[in-house]
Structures are given as C-alpha cells and as structure tokens.
Amino acid sequence: MKLTFTEIASCSHKFDYSNLSKSFNQVFNARAGNILFERQPDPNSLKTSPNSEDKIALKTPAVVNYTKFGLQPHTLPDMESKQYKPSINQVFLEHFIEHNDSPLLTFKEGLHPFLALDSADKILLLDALDHSHVNRTSYVPSNSFVQAETSGGLRKINTEFYSTIINTQNPDIYIPISDHIFMSISDAEKGKRIKKSVDRSISWITKINDQIKNRPVLFLPLMGSTDKASRERFLESVSSVKYSGVVICDYGIKPSLFKQLEIANYSLSCVDTNLPRYLVGFSAPDEVVVSVQNGIDLFSSIYPYSVTEQGRASTYTFFVKNLPGEESPSNESSINLFDPKYKDDFKPISSDCSCYTCSKHTRAYIYHLLSTQEMLATVLLQSHNVHVYLEFFKDIRKSISDGTFADDSISFLNYYSSKFSLNTSTDPTNTRSLAFNEISTFDPKKSTPTTKEKIKRFTQVE
Amino acid sequence: MKTDTVSAELVAEKVIKKPKLAADSEKLEQFYLNNKPLLSSESPALKFEIFAKCSTTKARASLMHLPHFTAQTPMFMPVGTMGTMKGLTPEQLVDLDCHVILGNTYHLGSHPGQEIMEKAGGLHKFMGWNRGLLTDSGGFQMVSLLKLANITEEGVEFENPYNGEKMLLTPEESISLQNTIGADIIMQLDDVVSSLVSGPRVKEAMERSIRWLDRCIVANKNKTTQNLFPIVQGGLDVELRKTSASELSKRESPGYAIGGLSGGESKDEFWRMVDISTDILPENKPRYCMGVGYSEDLVVCSALGVDMYDCVFPTRTARFGNALVVEGSMVLKSGKYAKDHRPIDSECGCMTCTKFSRSFLHNLIITKETVGCHLISIHNIAFQMRLMREIKLAIMEDRYPEYVRSFMSRRFGNKVPLWIVNCLKSQNIDLTVPDENGYSAVPVDQDIIRVNI
Numbered sequence: 001m002k003l004t005f006t007e008i009a010s011c012s013h014k015f016d017y018s019n020l021s022k023s024f025n026q027v028f029n030a031r032a033g034n035i036l037f038e039r040q041p042d043p044n045s046l047k048t049s050p051n052s053e054d055k056i057a058l059k060t061p062a063v064v065n066y067t068k069f070g071l072q073p074h075t076l077p078d079m080e081s082k083q084y085k086p087s088i089n090q091v092f093l094e095h096f097i098e099h100n101d102s103p104l105l106t107f108k109e110g111l112h113p114f115l116a117l118d119s120a121d122k123i124l125l126l127d128a129l130d131h132s133h134v135n136r137t138s139y140v141p142s143n144s145f146v147q148a149e150t151s152g153g154l155r156k157i158n159t160e161f162y163s164t165i166i167n168t169q170n171p172d173i174y175i176p177i178s179d180h181i182f183m184s185i186s187d188a189e190k191g192k193r194i195k196k197s198v199d200r201s202i203s204w205i206t207k208i209n210d211q212i213k214n215r216p217v218l219f220l221p222l223m224g225s226t227d228k229a230s231r232e233r234f235l236e237s238v239s240s241v242k243y244s245g246v247v248i249c250d251y252g253i254k255p256s257l258f259k260q261l262e263i264a265n266y267s268l269s270c271v272d273t274n275l276p277r278y279l280v281g282f283s284a285p286d287e288v289v290v291s292v293q294n295g296i297d298l299f300s301s302i303y304p305y306s307v308t309e310q311g312r313a314s315t316y317t318f319f320v321k322n323l324p325g326e327e328s329p330s331n332e333s334s335i336n337l338f339d340p341k342y343k344d345d346f347k348p349i350s351s352d353c354s355c356y357t358c359s360k361h362t363r364a365y366i367y368h369l370l371s372t373q374e375m376l377a378t379v380l381l382q383s384h385n386v387h388v389y390l391e392f393f394k395d396i397r398k399s400i401s402d403g404t405f406a407d408d409s410i411s412f413l414n415y416y417s418s419k420f421s422l423n424t425s426t427d428p429t430n431t432r433s434l435a436f437n438e439i440s441t442f443d444p445k446k447s448t449p450t451t452k453e454k455i456k457r458f459t460q461v462e
Numbered sequence: 463m464k465t466d467t468v469s470a471e472l473v474a475e476k477v478i479k480k481p482k483l484a485a486d487s488e489k490l491e492q493f494y495l496n497n498k499p500l501l502s503s504e505s506p507a508l509k510f511e512i513f514a515k516c517s518t519t520k521a522r523a524s525l526m527h528l529p530h531f532t533a534q535t536p537m538f539m540p541v542g543t544m545g546t547m548k549g550l551t552p553e554q555l556v557d558l559d560c561h562v563i564l565g566n567t568y569h570l571g572s573h574p575g576q577e578i579m580e581k582a583g584g585l586h587k588f589m590g591w592n593r594g595l596l597t598d599s600g601g602f603q604m605v606s607l608l609k610l611a612n613i614t615e616e617g618v619e620f621e622n623p624y625n626g627e628k629m630l631l632t633p634e635e636s637i638s639l640q641n642t643i644g645a646d647i648i649m650q651l652d653d654v655v656s657s658l659v660s661g662p663r664v665k666e667a668m669e670r671s672i673r674w675l676d677r678c679i680v681a682n683k684n685k686t687t688q689n690l691f692p693i694v695q696g697g698l699d700v701e702l703r704k705t706s707a708s709e710l711s712k713r714e715s716p717g718y719a720i721g722g723l724s725g726g727e728s729k730d731e732f733w734r735m736v737d738i739s740t741d742i743l744p745e746n747k748p749r750y751c752m753g754v755g756y757s758e759d760l761v762v763c764s765a766l767g768v769d770m771y772d773c774v775f776p777t778r779t780a781r782f783g784n785a786l787v788v789e790g791s792m793v794l795k796s797g798k799y800a801k802d803h804r805p806i807d808s809e810c811g812c813m814t815c816t817k818f819s820r821s822f823l824h825n826l827i828i829t830k831e832t833v834g835c836h837l838i839s840i841h842n843i844a845f846q847m848r849l850m851r852e853i854k855l856a857i858m859e860d861r862y863p864e865y866v867r868s869f870m871s872r873r874f875g876n877k878v879p880l881w882i883v884n885c886l887k888s889q890n891i892d893l894t895v896p897d898e899n900g901y902s903a904v905p906v907d908q909d910i911i912r913v914n915i
Contacts, residue, residue: 071826076837077817095825103821106801346582360552368545375836379551
C-alpha cells in the first residue's frame with residue numbers, strides 16, 4: 001500500500017502570536033494538499049489488475065473520523081453514508097479487547113468487512129489506544145506492552161499481538177504502539193521517563209515493522225516529548241523504517257497548543273515536509289485554525305462528539321458572517337438545546353444547514369428528546385455537529401486554495417471570542433463562556449449531560 | 463426446541479442472503495393491484511378493504527387507508543412512547559417498512575405537553591413522521607404507573623407525579639389531547655381493570671367504558687381526520703365480553719380494539735376472549751388487539767381475525783441486547799457470541815444483519831454503547847415486520863394453515879404450548895395430527911416458552 005502527499009497550495013503569511021504565547025515562533029506555513037492512497041493488488045487475490053477503486057484521493061486539511069468500538073459515535077452506517085466520501089476512519093484496538101482474546105483474531109476477512117465499511121471510499125487507520133482518553137491515571141508503563149483500559153479491565157498490547165492484528169486485519173494505515181507518557185510535563189521531565197519512552201518506542205516500532213507481512217502504510221508517532229535531543233534521537237533511530245505520515249501525539253502530558261506545536265516542530269524540522277502531519281489531542285475549531293496556520297494537515301473528530309455529548313448543536317462557520325434576526329449571538333460556537341427557551345422553537349438548528357437533522361427536525365423536537373433523555377437526541381445532534389465540522393474543513397481548504405487564508409483565519413479567531421482571539425480589545429465585562437470550550441469539560445470516561453440517564457436505563461431491570 | 467451449537471472456537475463464514483424485504487413487498491403490492499377487495503367499509507377517515515380471507519381460519523389480509531398512509535394488515539405497530547422510536551430516525555423506520563407507529567398520550571401530554579404539541583401542529587410534524595400514527599387514551603398509564611389512581615364516573619383521578627396535585631383525566635380531556643396530537647387512530651378512554659380482577663368491578667368497568675365511549679365520540683372534534691376506536695372490555699367473562707362487543711358494534715366506529723388483556727391472565731383465557739370478540743365485531747372493520755407482540759401471539763391472533771398489534775417488547779428487549787429470532791431471543795451479551803462472526807440471522811435483510819456480525823454486536827452490547835441498542839432495535843423491528851409480511855403473504859396465497867404449522871415447528875419444535883394447540887384447533891388447525899411434512903406437536907402445559915439462545 002502506498003500513500004503520497006502533494007502540497008497544492010500554501011499560505012506564506014507569518015502569523016503573530018505575541019499576545020498569546022511569548023516563546024512560540026511559527027516554523028511551517030499553512031498548506032492545502034492531496035493525499036493519494038493506493039492499495040496494491042493482493043497477490044493471492046483472483047483479481048489480476050488493480051481497478052480504480054484501489055485509489056482513494058483525499059484533500060487536506062482533513063478530518064480523521066474518531067470511532068468508538070468501530071463506529072462513529074451515535075452514527076449507524078446509513079447516517080455515516082450521508083457524510084462526505086472518501087474519508088479516513090481511525091479504529092482503536094483498545095475497543096476490541098474486552099475479552100482477552102479479541103474477536104479480530106478470528107475474523108478472517110479484515111477490518112473493512114468487520115466494521116461494514118466500503119474499502120472503495122474508506123481508508124482505515126488502526127491505532128492501539130483511544131486518544132480521547134487522556135486521563136489515564138492508572139497507566140503503568142512497561143518495557144514490553146502498552147496498557148489498554150476496557151470495561152472488562154486492563155489489557156496488554158504487545159508488539160506480537162499488535163503485529164498479528166495488523167497481519168490478519170489488513171488496515172490501510174497503522175500507527176505502531178509506542179510508549180506514550182501520561183503525566184504532567186514537569187513530572188515527565190523529571191528522571192528518565194522521556195528517555196525510556198523513546199527507547200521503548202524505537203524498539204517496538206522496529207519490531208512491528210519487522211513482524212508485519214502485508215505492507216500497510218505507517219504513520220509514525222513523533223516521540224520524545226518536550227526534549228529536543230530526544231525527539232531528534234528518536235527520528236534518527238527509526239530512519240530505517242519507511243513511513244508515509246507523522247502523528248503528533250504528546251496529548252498525554254497535556255501541553256498547551258503552542259507548547260505542542262513548539263515541541264512538534266523539533267521533530268517536523270527533521271522529517272520530509274512532504275508527509276501529512278496528523279495532530280492528535282487538539283480538535284476544537286479554534287485549535288484547528290491555529291494548527292493549520294502552522295502546517296498541520298489532519299485532525300481527529302473528537303470535537304463534534306464532545307459538543308453532542310453536552311446536548312449542544314454547533315453554529316460556527318469558518319467564513320464568518322452575521323445572521324440577521326438570530327436570537328442568540330451568532331458568535332457563539334454552539335447552542336445549548338437543553339435550554340427551555342427552545343421548547344417551542346420550530347426552526348431547524350441552522351436555517352442554512354443542509355445536514356439530515358436540519359432538513360428534517362426542529363430545535364423544539366431536539367429539546368424534547370434531550371429533556372426526556374431519548375437516545376435520538378444525540379443521534380440527530382451528532383449528525384449535525386459532524387456535518388458542521390466537515391463543512392468547516394471544506395471552507396478552510398477553499399480559503400487556502402483561494403489564497404485568502406491569512407485574512408480568513410484571523411477574522412475567524414477574532415470573530416469567535418475563543419482563547420485564541422488575537423485582538424486584545426475583548427470586552428473584560430463579557431462573562432460569556434469562550435467559544436469552542438465544549439471540549440474542555442469533556443471526558444469520554446465520565447457521564448455527560450446526555451448519558452447520565454441512559455446508562456441507568458441500560459442497566460435497570462424491567 | 464432448537465439450540466444453538468456454536469462453540470467458541472467455531473468460526474463460521476459470514477453468509478448473507480439477499481434482503482427479502484424487496485421481494486415480499488413487491489409480491490404484496492402486486493396482489494393489491496391485481497385483486498379487488500372482497501369486503502370493505504368506509505368511514506370519514508378510514509377505508510378498510512379485505513383482499514383475502516383464509517379458507518380455514520378467521521385470518522384476513524387487508525388494506526387500511528388512513529389519512530397519512532395506506533397500511534397493510536395484519537400489521538405490527540412499534541411503540542414510540544415519547545414521539546421517537548428508541549434512537550431510530552423516522553427515515554430508518556420507513557426503511558424498516560413500518561406503516562403505523564404508536565405514541566403514548568399520557569407521556570406526550572406531560573412532555574412536550576399539549577401547548578407545545580398544539581404549536582407544533584401535531585405529532586406528525588413534531589417528530590417528522592408522515593406515515594400512520596396511533597395514540598392510546600392515556601388511561602392505561604394512569605392505572606399502571608400511578609398507584610393512587612381513583613376511578614369515578616367523571617374520569618380517572620390521580621396525583622400528578624411531578625407536583626403532587628390532584629388531577630382528573632376525563633374522556634373529554636383524553637380526546638382533546640389526542641385531537642391535538644393528531645394521530646390517524648385515537649383510542650377511547652376506558653375503565654381499565656386488571657385481567658386478574660373478577661366480580662362486579664369487571665361489569666362496572668365494562669359498562670362505564672361504554673358510557674365513556676359515548677362521551678369520547680361526542681368530544682372528538684376531528685371526525686374526518688382522526689378515527690376513534692372503541693375498546694372491548696369485560697375481563698375474562700364470556701358474557702360481559704359478548705355484551706361489550708355487541709354494544710360497541712352498534713356505534714358504527716371505523717375500527718375496534720380488544721383491550722383489558724395481556725395483563726397476566728392465562729393464555730388459554732386470553733385467546734378465548736379474543737376469539738369471542740372477533741366473532742361479534744363487524745367483519746368489515748379493522749380489529750386491534752392491544753399490547754400483543756410475541757411472535758407466536760401474532761401468528762395465533764391473526765388466525766382469530768385480528769388485524770393490528772402493538773407491543774413495547776421488541777424495542778425494550780433490544781435495549782438489553784436481546785435480538786429476536788424465530789426460535790426465541792438471542793442474548794448477545796453472552797460470551798458465546800464473542801467470536802461468532804455470523805449475522806444474527808442470515809435470512810434477515812435488515813441493516814444490522816447485512817452489515818454486522820454477532821461478535822461485533824456482542825462487543826457493542828457489553829460496552830453499553832448506544833449504537834448497539836439501535837442496531838438491535840433495527841433488527842427486532844425488522845424481525846416483526848418480516849413476520850407480518852410472511853403472515854400477509856400466506857393469507858393471500860391461502861396457505862395460512864401451512865404457514866402456521868411451519869412457524870410453530872420453527873418456533874417450538876415438537877413441544878407447543880397447550881393454549882396454542884387449543885386455539886388453533888378451534889380454527890381447524892390440529893397441530894397434534896402430522897402434516898405432509900410429518901410435523902406434529904405435543905401440547906405442553908406452559909403459557910410461554912422462552913428460549914434464550
């Protein structure tokens with residue numbers, strides 16, 4: 001399998017972050033690109049020549065669909081089919097080892113059929129640990145495995161197991177297991193934690209690379225945490241391994257976005273610029289815009305999920321505009337549909353949204369579903385929130401291609417009063433919560449406003 | 463009794479046959495197009511046309527033209543209590559071939575409430591469903607949910623669970639609420655007594671239900687768009703049932719319901735009450751047996767001439783991870799499905815069965831992921847709908863007795879509950895006598911045989 005990235009447009013503007021971060025300097029430019037993914041014909045297959053379906057083209061900046069237990073949250077296949085195609089789904093082995101022996105070990109046909117995904121328009125990215133689960137307080141690092149958390153208890157994923165899964169499941173892309181650090185930056189920097197993390201990761205990545213038979217595309221996690229020398233050492237040590245994309249994944253130490261971009265740049269400066277860069281752990285639209293300004297290409301769709309889980313519906317757009325006659329200030333990123341003021345609001349969430357939910361259902365109906373804890377609420381909200389997120393990325397790509405990204409992105413950050421608003425004139429008396437902070441209170445392991453009752457209902461005896 | 467012999471090691475091929483839905487639906491459509499109704503009735507908001515009658519039993523296959531949709535009967539109506547079907551979108555319900563779904567007046571009256579429902583322009587618009595809707599009267603929930611309900615001639619007195627205030631649900635109020643909700647079929651408020659109660663209270667309730675029916679008929683403002691169904695009462699007393707059914711029949715209603723059953727009475731009493739009711743109710747009007755939804759009950763009651771059913775069971779059991787199959791319930795949280803890569807039912811054409819394996823679903827169920835419950839709900843509704851299509855086709859092709867036998871053999875094997883044997887015998891199907899396939903059944907004295915596979 002082969003993945004190539006071609007930059008098709010870029011923005012040479014140097015953004016000024018001096019009001020937001022004293023130390024951060026922009027290194028990379030915003031860019032729009034093309035990912036071309038090609039599946040080589042299986043030598044054992046009866047098909048003799050590759051057909052056009054074995055090539056999938058994808059424009060960046062793009063979304064990597066977050067999945068839980070193989071499906072996008074609250075999204076059944078018929079709802080998923082309403083999303084833009086083609087796309088990438090990221091699947092986590094951690095979700096399939098509730099029992100010590102995973103069902104994947106005996107499912108012979110591979111991940112695509114197991115998850116009912118069409119290989120013609122879906123690229124499958126296999127990863128080990130769910131990156132939405134940031135607070136791994138009981139995480140114990142080991143020399144030989146990463147520790148997965150399931151509702152059935154803790155499980156070990158070692159290189160042999162992970163390689164076996166790759167060999168039987170044929171993912172299109174895989175991120176090898178590596179020794180992520182789940183502790184504060186100051187704790188991580190004490191002692192030898194970073195060095196060990198790099199040593200283990202190098203060993204695991206090379207082992208898996210040797211053990212896998214089929215050749216899925218490798219996305220390399222950029223290890224080394226906050227230490228520049230460690231990051232460089234890591235990259236030198238894995239130089240014999242062929243990779244086609246890089247993953248920035250220091251979310252376990254909970255860095256600020258600027259800290260993350262700063263340490264990522266230590267690594268990115270050493271790797272081929274023609275590799276797609278996937279940033280994990282930052283997915284809110286304001287974070288996406290700042291990251292795109294700094295040359296990031298791929299993001300995980302955790303954000304729309306976190307909006308849904310709070311009973312909220314997204315109302316932002318990348319190209320800012322004032323909607324006349326809106327009751328709520330349009331520079332909020334979402335509306336809270338738990339609010340009784342929507343009980344008789346028979347308008348769609350957004351009048352100009354073309355998603356399934358907005359074409360069929362009203363705010364009043366979703367308010368009703370939320371207040372009665374009906375499961376359709378999150379189904380409809382997720383469909384809308386994902387649609388808004390995907391439109392947002394589409395607009396970013398257009399803006400970069402049209403050469404207006406510098407102005408557009410600055411307007412966006414100024415318009416929504418988020419933590420990345422570049423203007424200092426923000427009214428200090430304004431007590432409204434910041435835009436795009438839905439994700440800051442989101443912890444997938446804890447109950448949310450929309451799940452509290454549901455969990456109860458699942459388990460109650462009738 | 464069939465048992466599943468899948469061992470943990472067995473890895474079966476994922477065999478998926480072509481969806482049967484399209485083929486069956488096509489056949490049914492063709493039948494209605496190419497045949498003329500044998501018998502019909504016409505009310506301002508409902509036209510009922512019987513296209514086929516079984517030559518052995520009382521079963522019939524019909525079209526019921528409602529203001530919002532033309533439904534094919536016998537039909538099963540899934541219950542969407544709060545104006546939504548357990549996480550499924552209206553579009554998915556259409557894909558599942560649902561013709562009519564239920565809303566509960568009591569629940570909708572408290573959430574979103576009559577005022578919002580009025581502003582929304584009724585439940586069809588509120589929930590985005592443009593096919594048939596049926597609402598109950600709210601009386602059943604009063605009695606089942608509220609311990610302190612007191613029934614007087616005026617109505618049902620109860621304590622509002624939200625603020626403790628004394629409230630009164632009268633026939634007029636129930637109809638007013640149902641008029642606002644705007645369902646195609648609405649139900650009279652009846653005086654519900656448990657089917658386990660006997661004595662003068664049963665007679666009083668039956669007679670009061672008739673008086674309340676007359677008040678409901680007067681109260682119904684939307685006679686040309688909403689069909690008010692009376693409910694046959696009378697407990698388990700043959701004479702009271704007969705009186706109720708014949709009194710109601712005089713009212714020239716668009717259709718009739720059989721109520722006060724499925725409340726813990728013995729099944730042998732249950733079917734006899736249904737049988738008596740369908741004998742008396744006008745043949746050319748639809749009959750609705752309330753609260754019935756187990757597959758064997760649907761097959762048996764259809765032989766007694768019932769046309770409509772509703773039950774929360776298929777969607778409720780789905781929430782606990784149980785998938786319906788002809789042999790019983792597949793308990794998907796059981797560890798034996800962890801590595802079983804076959805679909806729930808390879809013959810089923812639903813989204814769940816055509817796309818996902820038992821092992822995949824097992825993983826979703828044990829992790830309590832809501833999509834798991836949606837996928838099982840989809841299968842369970844598809845299962846009910848497919849069963850009803852099979853019943854309709856068998857009646858049309860006048861092979862219903864053969865279908866009943868083959869169903870019983872698949873569902874129970876050779877040991878069939880006595881009440882089913884008795885009931886079918888009354889409809890000229892004797893399960894104890896071997897048929898040409900050599901199938902015969904031994905009656906067992908057990909009302910329900912639950913098979914968890």
